[in-house]
Amino acid sequence: xxSSVSWPRLLDAFWRAAAYCLHPVVIGLSLLPVVIMGALxxxxxxxxxxxxxxxxxxxxxxxxxxxxxxxxxxxxxxSNVRAMLSQLVVVVMATPVIVIGSLLLVAxxxxxxxxxxxxxxxxxxxxxMRGGSLLGGVSGALWVTVLALIALVVxxxxxFIPPLVLVVPPLIWGWLTYRVMSYxxxxxxxxxxxxxxxxxxxxxxxxxxxxxxxxxSALPSxxxxxxxxxxxxxxxxxxxxxxxTLVFAFSALWFTHFLLSALADLRREREAxxxxxxxxxxxxxxxxxxxxxxxxxxG
Numbered sequence: 527x528x529s530s531v532s533w534p535r536l537l538d539a540f541w542r543a544a545a546y547c548l549h550p551v552v553i554g555l556s557l558l559p560v561v562i563m564g565a566l567x568x569x570x571x572x573x574x575x576x577x578x579x580x581x582x583x584x585x586x587x588x589x590x591x592x593x594x595x596x597x598x599x600x601x602x603x604x605s606n607v608r609a610m611l612s613q614l615v616v617v618v619m620a621t622p623v624i625v626i627g628s629l630l631l632v633a634x635x636x637x638x639x640x641x642x643x644x645x646x647x648x649x650x651x652x653x654x655m656r657g658g659s660l661l662g663g664v665s666g667a668l669w670v671t672v673l674a675l676i677a678l679v680v681x682x683x684x685x686f687i688p689p690l691v692l693v694v695p696p697l698i699w700g701w702l703t704y705r706v707m708s709y710x711x712x713x714x715x716x717x718x719x720x721x722x723x724x725x726x727x728x729x730x731x732x733x734x735x736x737x738x739x740x741x742x743s744a745l746p747s748x749x750x751x752x753x754x755x756x757x758x759x760x761x762x763x764x765x766x767x768x769x770x771t772l773v774f775a776f777s778a779l780w781f782t783h784f785l786l787s788a789l790a791d792l793r794r795e796r797e798a799x800x801x802x803x804x805x806x807x808x809x810x811x812x813x814x815x816x817x818x819x820x821x822x823x824x825g
Contacts, residue, residue, distance in 0.1 A: 531731045535787055543779035546643070552775055555639060559631035559771040563624060564764050570620070578619070582612040618685065622678045625699055625743055626671055628770035629706065633667060636771075637710045637778050644782045645715065652790055657721050658713025667706050674702040696740035703774070704736030707781035716789050724788050735784070739777040743770060 546552060645652060677698045684690040712721040725732065 531734070532728065532788075535784060536731055536735070539780050539783035539787065542648075542783045543776050546640075546779045547772065547776050549643070551639070551643075552636075552779075555636050556632075556768065556771040556775050558635055559628055560764060560768045562631060563627050563767045563770075566627065567620075567624060567767065570623075575616070578616045579612050582615045586612060586615075619682075622675070622695065622699075624767060625770060626674065626702065628767060629699075629703060629774050630667060630671065632771055632774035632778060633663075633706050633710055636775055637707075640775070640778045641711065641714065641782055644779065644786060648783070649715075649786050649790055652715055652786065652793075654714050655717040655720065656714055657716050657718040658709060663709055663713055666709055670702055670705045674698050696743075697737060698740070699743055700733065700737030700740035702736070703739045703777055704732045707736070707778055708732055708785065710778070711782045711785040712789065715786060720789060720792060724785060724792060728784075728788055731784070732781070735777070735780060739773060739780075743773045 678695065681694045681698070684694050708725050709721075712724065716724065
């Protein structure tokens, strides 16, 4: 079966995921990645922030376009444009690390609980075939993360082209989200054959969900970038990371609702297809045995 988009299932999973994000436990669990990624961001900033700013500032100082823009804006009282631009560039360079780290933390810390919540509430009778494993999920996530990081590094020159910076990173993040979330959502309930069939059938929708998540996850970068030079910058960074975790928590819920619904429908379709086949196979035997059946006396 070729890839397709089931819009009713897609929209149904979307609003269900949005509603589940209001669950107190979901909000509480979203704070755990904030603590971990906040500590990591603080450590990286304390070690590399100043040196990264100096390197970017020196690079921008050698560009004639930046010099001309700085001179022109200097006449309007905006003489610190290069410093602001340097901070923005460093933030853009650090964003992939924060985004990927948040995604992996959400998948590891919130994914199992999210899956259990959705399966208990909506699919309590869905049999667990356990076609995936923790080792398979971890190794697969690490592998696609390495590929995504390589793609991000290779695509960095494209980020300085205004239209492409709005296209390339979200596409890479979306592909990574689609690969990680799809496996985790089906690992417990689907067999390996069912998982491959569902992902192949709904690949177009799953990639679209991942790309949309990638675009939404780019919004906190703007908050972080504009607040980097302010006195409350550490608070801005924590808020941005928390938004990242909520976006990926919503993504985990969205993928889980969509894929478990697809799995339940797949099994119902297969069960419905098996019954006529069984009846057809038993019909000759029933017809042969029918004459030999004793007749009940009337009355």
